[in-house]
Amino acid sequence: MTLNPMLSLASPGWLWLLVPVALLAVAYLVQQARRSRYSVRFATLPMLERLVPKQPSWRRHVPAVLLLLAFVGLSVAAARPQIDQEVPRERATVIVTVDVSLSMEATDVSPDRLTAAREAATSFISGLPDGFNVGVVAFAGTATVLAQATPDHDAAIAALDRLELGRGTAIGDGVLTSLAQVEAAGQAAGTTADGEPVPAHIVLLSDGTNTAGASVEQAAAAAVDADVPVSTIAYGTENGTVVVDGETVPVPVDQPSLDALAEATGGTGYAAETADELDQVYENIQTSIGYRTEQRDITPWWIAGSMLVAMLAAALSLAWFSRLP
Structure with a gap:
C-alpha cells in the first residue's frame, strides 16, 4: 500500500x-457535548462564572487531541512504514556510445556537436563511482x-580524445558492439554480493x-535479451547543417527513433539542444545509474514520535490541570 511516492506500508x-x-475520538466529542448540556441544565450562567475559573477553553482539549494523535502514530507504526532510499551502487558496467558521423560536425551547438559531446561525456565518466566498469x-x-x-576511468576519458x-x-552496430563489451566486462566482474x-x-x-x-530493431531485441537498458540522447537542433563535398546538408535530429x-x-x-542541457542530461543519467532504490523501515521513528506526542500530552495536562489526561 503506497501512501505517497516515498512512503509505503x-x-x-x-x-x-x-x-x-x-x-475514541467520537466518544470524546459526545462526552464533551453531554458535559456542556449538563452544566447548563443544573446551574445558572452567573453561578457557572463564579464556580468555574476563567481560562482558555481550548486548553481542555489539547491533551486529548495530542493523545489521539499518538494513538494514530502507533497504529501506523504497527503497519510498518517504509520509505524509498537511494543507495550508491558498488559496481556496474556503463558503456558510453558516441555517434561520430559527419553530422556531428554541425555548429548549431557551440562550438560543435562533437566537441560539446566529448566534454559532457568526460564530466559524466568522471562523476561515476570508482568501482564502475566504463567503456567507450x-x-x-x-x-x-x-x-x-x-x-580505469582515466583510460575511458582519454579514449574520448x-x-x-x-x-x-x-546506431544498431553501436548498440551491438556495446553489448559485447558489457558481456566481456560481466564475465570478468562476476556477480554482486547478492549473487546477481x-x-x-x-x-x-x-x-x-x-x-x-x-x-535499430535488431539492436533493441539484443539489448532486451541481454537485459541491458539503452538510454539515448538526441543531441542537436532541427536547424543543424554541415558542409559535405561543398554542399550544405541539413542534419536535423531524429529524436523519435532514438x-x-x-x-x-x-x-x-x-x-538536448545545448551544451548545458547535455550536461544536465548526463547528470540525470549518472544519478539513475549510480544509485539503486531500497526500502528502509522507519517503524522505530514512528514509535518514538508517537511516544513523544503522548508524553507532551501528559506534561501539558499536568501543567494546566494537575492531572494526567
Missing part, C-alpha cells in the same frame, strides 16, 4: 487499529571500441537516423 492490515482510535564505443559507418569496459568523424550512422549479475547500462548519444549496419530504442530496451530517451 509493509503490513497495511494493522491500519484497522485506527478504527478504535476513531471511535564510437560509431559512424561501423562501430569501434575505443576503450574496453574496465574500472580519439573520437574522429566518419561517414554513415550505424553486475548491472549494466548503455548511454548512447546520436543526432541522426540509422543508415548503416544492423537495424526514443523508440530507449523505450524498447527499458532505458530513458533524452533530448
Whole structure:
C-alpha cells in the first residue's frame, strides 16, 4: 500500500487499529457535548462564572487531541512504514556510445556537436563511482571500441580524445558492439554480493537516423535479451547543417527513433539542444545509474514520535490541570 511516492506500508492490515482510535475520538466529542448540556441544565450562567475559573477553553482539549494523535502514530507504526532510499551502487558496467558521423560536425551547438559531446561525456565518466566498469564505443559507418569496459576511468576519458568523424550512422552496430563489451566486462566482474549479475547500462548519444549496419530493431531485441537498458540522447537542433563535398546538408535530429530504442530496451530517451542541457542530461543519467532504490523501515521513528506526542500530552495536562489526561 503506497501512501505517497516515498512512503509505503509493509503490513497495511494493522491500519484497522485506527478504527478504535476513531471511535475514541467520537466518544470524546459526545462526552464533551453531554458535559456542556449538563452544566447548563443544573446551574445558572452567573453561578457557572463564579464556580468555574476563567481560562482558555481550548486548553481542555489539547491533551486529548495530542493523545489521539499518538494513538494514530502507533497504529501506523504497527503497519510498518517504509520509505524509498537511494543507495550508491558498488559496481556496474556503463558503456558510453558516441555517434561520430559527419553530422556531428554541425555548429548549431557551440562550438560543435562533437566537441560539446566529448566534454559532457568526460564530466559524466568522471562523476561515476570508482568501482564502475566504463567503456567507450564510437560509431559512424561501423562501430569501434575505443576503450574496453574496465574500472580505469582515466583510460575511458582519454579514449574520448580519439573520437574522429566518419561517414554513415550505424546506431544498431553501436548498440551491438556495446553489448559485447558489457558481456566481456560481466564475465570478468562476476556477480554482486547478492549473487546477481553486475548491472549494466548503455548511454548512447546520436543526432541522426540509422543508415548503416544492423537495424535499430535488431539492436533493441539484443539489448532486451541481454537485459541491458539503452538510454539515448538526441543531441542537436532541427536547424543543424554541415558542409559535405561543398554542399550544405541539413542534419536535423531524429529524436523519435532514438526514443523508440530507449523505450524498447527499458532505458530513458533524452533530448538536448545545448551544451548545458547535455550536461544536465548526463547528470540525470549518472544519478539513475549510480544509485539503486531500497526500502528502509522507519517503524522505530514512528514509535518514538508517537511516544513523544503522548508524553507532551501528559506534561501539558499536568501543567494546566494537575492531572494526567
